Amino acid sequence: MTAQRRVVAEVLDGDHVHLTADEVHARAVAKLPEISRATVYNTLGELVSLGEVLEVATDKRAKRYDPNAHRPHHHLVCAQCGAIRDVHPTGNPLADLPASERFGFTVSDVEVTYRGVCPNCAAG
Amino acid sequence: MTAQRRVVAEVLDGDHVHLTADEVHARAVAKLPEISRATVYNTLGELVSLGEVLEVATDKRAKRYDPNAHRPHHHLVCAQCGAIRDVHPTGNPLADLPASERFGFTVSDVEVTYRGVCPNCAAG
DNA sequence: ATCCTACAATGGACATTGTCCAAGTCAAGT
């Protein structure tokens, strides 16, 4: 555990953050000015491999990193401002995919993204 | 409707294709060599605005364009080779998000991505 | 037929996001 990795871990340690790699880098630089982009990418990649952090694709432009990897959850995204909330729908979407719709795949995971408009944007 | 736009529409006209913008461009060039990347991007953007084509984020590296916009469906993606199938799960995921999990959002849409391994990759 | 005008297409520059690599740094063990 080096200073660089500790800083990246700290940045992701807030609750319910969903940052892009560049945002992580920006915040890391604030704490440790000489940290390089490559190190941030490397560290994020390792955290993902270790299962400590999830990559989510709610944003079509850049990967986001979700530190809340240990409790399954899905995402609710504001179509206007991009705000992201963790949500816990009832039911099990995996059970909703009948064998006839699996085309021989071994299905192991499901990712649900709800889209809408957040109260803030609706008010504005 | 210009020759360029017709070509882009033709490329997307196959069934169950999920191409990246660059793949669309490559196929368009095969039919109309002088078409430019910018035109392909512009035309795809217009088709998305018109609701004729959907952007899907199954791939974290590039947007994919799904011409099957008129019948709701979700996606099943092979984690190894990236193959994509359209699927139609039973149930209504929107109904599975209780009001207490909506945080005041006006939820209008839901996108479900199943991930697994396709028969081809499982065999290899 | 010619000209005008509006719009589309072009190509290239640029921006963003992500990956890779050679060299430098640092700490631990010998």
Next chain:
DNA sequence: ACTTGACTTGGACAATGTCCATTGTAGGAT
């Protein structure tokens, strides 16, 4: 002190996407 190995660094590069000034074109007006 030397060696070794892992980590970091900075920069080059690649992939994807956007922007803009210029060029081309189609249709209507004269």
